[in-house]
Amino acid sequence: MNYSGDGFEIDLTQGIVLYGEHKHTLRAKTLQVLTYLLTHRDSVVTKVQLLEVVWPDVVVQEQVLVQSIKEIRDILGNEVIKTFPRQGYRWVAPVTVRHTPAAANSSRTRGYLLAASLVLVVLVAGWWLQSIQHKAAPLAIAFLPVSNAVPDSLHSWVPLAGQRFLTAAMSQDDHASYWQVIPAERVLSGLERLSGDALVRLAQGDSHDVKQHLAADVVVATKLLGYPEDFQLQYDLYLPMSHERGVVFGASVEACFAQLVESLAARFELSVSAQNPPRLQRDFSNAALVSGIEHYLQGDFSAAIALLASARLADPDALAATRYLAASYANNGEIQAALEVLTQGLARIAETQTAHKQDAREVLRTHLLLGYLQLNWFADDLEQLQQAEQHVETARNMAVAQDDKVFIAYSLEELAKIKRLQGQFDLAQAHLQAALAIHSQLSGNYGQTATLIELSKVAAAQAAFSQAWQYLAAAETIANQYQVAANQIWVLLAKADLAKQLADHQQAQQFAMQAHAIAKQSDDPILVARVDTWLGNAAFYLVN
Incomplete structure (x- = not known):
């Protein structure tokens, strides 16, 4: 069935949208969302409806739906779909329906086909879930080469060495009973045989071709970002019937890799006995946080705010989401909102006593960012400057307690800025010389650049x-x-x-x-x- 409107044509059968001279191929889930909105355009479709129809039998965050809506709007414009707050969405753009020959069958035939399709989906889903819980043969998992986005010349080793690290860690004795870990060399050989289109589809979330070529049940794709001593590893987990995303943070590349393996072990309950194969958990994906970080890095701060606010709503104790949300507000010119978000995050930890659950580095980073914002936007306000110094001092004390050298240096640099503004130049220089000495001890010591600029x-x-x-x-x-x-x-x-x-x-x-x-x-x-x-x-x- 085709739908045409003002300057566009949608082919639901092929999953293609023609807009002007541009041709867009939709992801499978986004196509399902678009199809449902078009076929129910006479009413408001609730988010619950869409999630139940497009992601049946899979627990996902609401953000996966928000992302699909955004993809449609990015292609066809914001005006084609209207958001009804606390209700849902409705397709509102005028369209003309043109039935294809395949769609010209009787309604009874279509009903039979739909019923048969639903039965098939249920049977396949039931078979797969049963196989996850009871089959003796281990699942085949493949780790793709790590995408290296660290902006220096020191980490060229990451793609292949990282893939081997993850493959070896997942092949340890504790996990071997549950997984058939596909060797890195075989993964690389399989990727070489893939077409360019298949790799593009993988980047868009469609892992079918990759799984088929690698004979894999699960494919893990990763991307490393950050700077020495302060990294994040984003990951995409392509399961037999779903796609999940997440991110881990670490002071070293190896720590990020180890955290991912630990997360995968928890995701599939690999700590259970060998008599019980891996069983799915339902709280693994944090796609909203990953997508929010991506939009932040692209400079699309308004979109980042929406995504990160959703991630923070789902987990109010997640300081990483709080930090990126505050940074997005600040870069969007909403400084007061940024300060409020950070203050609320720290207050919640104090109130609920959840600090022990947090990565201690995230807590000190929150203090440091709060001080940074107060310092840079209210430098002429004595009270704000004093508050900034208190937060930075707190961050430094925490960094010293944790022997976190890179954040000791960062804290010293911010304290030096405060002392410069206060006219205490000797103390500012002393802080900066101490920071230089720390940076010189670190791998990839180009952190000295910022210190020298402040000097x-x-x-x-x-x-x-x-x-x-x-x-x-x-x-x-x-x-x-x-x-x-x-x-x-x-x-x-x-x-x-x-x-x-x-x-x-x-x-x-x-x-x-x-x-x-x-x-x-x-x-x-x-x-x-x-x-x-x-x-x-x-x-x-x-x-x-």
Whole structure:
């Protein structure tokens, strides 16, 4: 059946949308959502209806539906589907229905086919769930190479070494009774035989071709992001009848991998006896958090806010969602909302005494971000500055207690900014020199770049401009050594600020344009927006 409207045509049979000169292939679940909305366009369809129809017998978060609605709107425009708060959705765009020959059968025939399809789905679902619980043969699981998105030249080893790490960890004796872990070499060989279209479909959430080529029941895809000593590993878990997403955080790459294996073990209850094969849990996926982080990194802060608010609503104690939500608010110019979210997150932990359940690093990060926001947006407010210092000091004390060197350094840098604003330059320099010493001990020590930039600002505040330039030259050398685009840009913008302070506006513009060229080449929307803001072409609120 085809539907045509103002400038678009929808082919439900093939799952294709033609809009102008563009052709879009819909994901299977998004196609089901669109089909249901079109065939029930005379009424408001509740979220419960859609979830029951499109994701039957699978417990998923409401956000998977929100994501499918967003995909449809991204293609056809926001006006085709109207949201009715606390009710659901309704297709409202005028359409003309054109039946294809296959759809011209009698209603009775269609009813028989639908009934047969439903029976088949139930039988298949029942067979699979029974096989999960009772079959003797272990499930086949395949780990794909890790996608490396760490922005430096130090982690080129991650894709294949990470895949081997995960494969080996899941092959340990404790897990071997439950899984047939497909060797990494066989996975790589199978991927080489896949077509480009199959890989694109996998990226869109359709793992059918990959599973078929690898003879796998479960496929795990991962993506590593972050900086040395502060990483996150996003993962997609392609199950026989569903797709789940999640993220883990860690101070090292190996810690992230180990957390994922631990999460998978909990996901399938691998701690049970060998007589009981793995059984599904229903609280594994946190797709809203992952999607929210992705939108945040793309600079789409409004979409990130909606997704992260949903993730926080589902788990009010999740400080990672709270932190990213606050950063999204701040980058969207909603500073008060950001402060309130962080304050509420910390207050909830104190009230419910759930701190022991939190990753201690997330608690100190929340304090540090709160101090950072108060420092950068209310620098002229003495009371806010004092509150900022209290939060940063709390973060530093927690980092010292945990021997978390990278966050000790980050805290010292923020304290130095406060002391610079207070005119206590000697104390600011002492904090920064201590931070430099810590960064020099870390792997991938390009964290020194930010410290050197702040040292330059302290020198400039004392009219020691020659020394300020020297600090920036040292920062630039480190940023170029590791080829980290963000750090290269921060150095160039710091140079532009210093040149502007010295009334050399032509040189300031040259530095900013160099930064703009690097940002464009990096294809990072946040970096581009940051430089455009400096150039006066945009308004962007930077939160690192």
